[in-house]
Amino acid sequence: MHFLRSTLLAALLALAAGAAQxxxxxxxxxxxxxxxxxxxxxxxxxxxxxxxxxFAILHSGLRKTPIFVVERLSPEQIDDAGDETRTNRFFADARLRAAERATLADYKGSGYDRGHMAPAGDMPTAQAMAQSFSLANMVPQAPEHNRGLWAKVVEKGTRQYVKRSGHTVYVFTGPVFPATPKTIGPGRVWVPAALFKLIYDPQAGRAWAHWSDNRDDAQPTRPLSYEELQRRTGIDFLPGITPGY
Structure with a gap:
C-alpha cells in the first residue's frame, strides 16, 4: 500500500510540474x-x-541518442559477462522511426566513437551482447575518453563496486548536452558535452554519480551527490527515494 501511494504521488507531482514518466x-x-x-x-x-x-533505454528522437539507459547489475551478471565475446556489430534500431534514429552513416568519418551507454562488458548473454550494439544505446563519444577514462575508470570501477557489494545495484547512464549542441552526420545526431553514470545501492541506501566531460583530455573528478546530478540533468531518477551519499 505504501509503495502504491508513493508511486501515485510521484506521478501526480510529475504532472503538476509538466514532466512525464x-x-x-x-x-x-x-x-x-x-x-x-x-x-x-x-x-x-x-x-x-x-x-x-x-538494459532499458529512454530514447530521444530529437537528439537521436539515449536520454538515459538503466541496468540492474548483479555480481552474477558480471561473472557471466566475462564469458561473452564482443561482437562489434552496430545496427540502427528498427523499433524507432527512421526520422528518430541514428544510422551507421551518421558516425562514419565523424571523428567520434559510437560510445555505449549500457556497456558491452556488462552483457551476460550472447543475445544481450548483440543488443548492446544498437545505435539507440550509443552517443558520439571522444575516442580517448571512450576507450580510456570512461572504460577503465568509470565502467570498470562500477563493475568492481558491484562485485565487492555482493548484491544487485541499479545503474543509470546518459549524456548531457550544451545549450547549442554540435551534431554529426546526415541525421544530425547530437554530441554530448558530458556523460554521467549514477549508481544506486538499495541495500546501503546510497547513491552517487560519475560526471565526465566528453573530451579526450578529460580527467577523473569527485563523484556527485544524487541531488546535484538531479539538479544538473533535470531528471528524478529515483522517484520517492531519498538516498544518502
Missing part, C-alpha cells in the same frame, strides 16, 4: 521499486522507451 511496461524490473524516472519536457524530446534483455 515513461511506461517501460515490459521491463519495470530494471528500476528501483519498479518505478521509472520522471523526465521534464519528455514530449519535446520525442521520448520513447525501449526494453532489451539486460
Amino acid at each position: 515513461a511506461a517501460f511496461e515490459a521491463c519495470r524490473d530494471f528500476f528501483p521499486n519498479r518505478t521509472p524516472p520522471v523526465i521534464a519536457d519528455s514530449d519535446r524530446l520525442i521520448a520513447r522507451d525501449l526494453c532489451y534483455d539486460a
Whole structure:
C-alpha cells in the first residue's frame, strides 16, 4: 500500500510540474521499486522507451541518442559477462522511426566513437551482447575518453563496486548536452558535452554519480551527490527515494 501511494504521488507531482514518466511496461524490473524516472519536457524530446534483455533505454528522437539507459547489475551478471565475446556489430534500431534514429552513416568519418551507454562488458548473454550494439544505446563519444577514462575508470570501477557489494545495484547512464549542441552526420545526431553514470545501492541506501566531460583530455573528478546530478540533468531518477551519499 505504501509503495502504491508513493508511486501515485510521484506521478501526480510529475504532472503538476509538466514532466512525464515513461511506461517501460515490459521491463519495470530494471528500476528501483519498479518505478521509472520522471523526465521534464519528455514530449519535446520525442521520448520513447525501449526494453532489451539486460538494459532499458529512454530514447530521444530529437537528439537521436539515449536520454538515459538503466541496468540492474548483479555480481552474477558480471561473472557471466566475462564469458561473452564482443561482437562489434552496430545496427540502427528498427523499433524507432527512421526520422528518430541514428544510422551507421551518421558516425562514419565523424571523428567520434559510437560510445555505449549500457556497456558491452556488462552483457551476460550472447543475445544481450548483440543488443548492446544498437545505435539507440550509443552517443558520439571522444575516442580517448571512450576507450580510456570512461572504460577503465568509470565502467570498470562500477563493475568492481558491484562485485565487492555482493548484491544487485541499479545503474543509470546518459549524456548531457550544451545549450547549442554540435551534431554529426546526415541525421544530425547530437554530441554530448558530458556523460554521467549514477549508481544506486538499495541495500546501503546510497547513491552517487560519475560526471565526465566528453573530451579526450578529460580527467577523473569527485563523484556527485544524487541531488546535484538531479539538479544538473533535470531528471528524478529515483522517484520517492531519498538516498544518502
